[in-house]
Amino acid sequence: MALSKTIQTALNDQIGREFYSAYLYLSMSAYCASRNLPGFAHWMMLQAKEEAGHAMKLYGFIEDRSGRVVLQAVDKPPSDFKSPLELVTKVREHEEMVTGEINNLYALAASEHDYATQIFLEWFLTEQVEEEKNSTLLVERLRMAGENQSALLLIDREIGSRTAAS
Ligand code: FEO
Numbered sequence: 001m002a003l004s005k006t007i008q009t010a011l012n013d014q015i016g017r018e019f020y021s022a023y024l025y026l027s028m029s030a031y032c033a034s035r036n037l038p039g040f041a042h043w044m045m046l047q048a049k050e051e052a053g054h055a056m057k058l059y060g061f062i063e064d065r066s067g068r069v070v071l072q073a074v075d076k077p078p079s080d081f082k083s084p085l086e087l088v089t090k091v092r093e094h095e096e097m098v099t100g101e102i103n104n105l106y107a108l109a110a111s112e113h114d115y116a117t118q119i120f121l122e123w124f125l126t127e128q129v130e131e132e133k134n135s136t137l138l139v140e141r142l143r144m145a146g147e148n149q150s151a152l153l154l155i156d157r158e159i160g161s162r163t164a165a166s
Helices: 005-034 038-064 084-111 115-145 149-159
Strands: none
Touching: 005 038, 005 084, 038 084, 038 115, 038 149, 084 115, 115 149
16 A cells, blocks of 8 residues: 555655754764764764664655655754753753654554554654663763763763664
């Protein structure tokens, strides 16, 4: 069964939002590099690549369902942040927003009895649990570090060892 136009449009819009996420994290990576925090820059760069991967998963699914991929404009991301804590707080807020988007997509697929799209989106729902968990951990650890620069450098070194996940 081919994708309905409504689902196709919603998935195409999500491709744009995933690329925006990639763009946002790339911008954050550049900011972290400029603040001499190579560990954070590395973490954000991997995150950006993951997001591009999410976009391409959607892209592939639309084509698998004989749909038409139509790419949308990607907004300009912010480039300046007050502090690493403000930056990771924005990461968490952003991921919470993405969870809402995926939930909406899932509800739309359910309302159209599009079971294949629902099953496809389950991967994203699981991924969002991980995304929120990881960003919350970063926020809490930076809160604990407070103004302590040594603690910040320690966290930077630790997260610099992140390896690619999904
Ligand atoms: Fe594509 Fe970070 O969710």
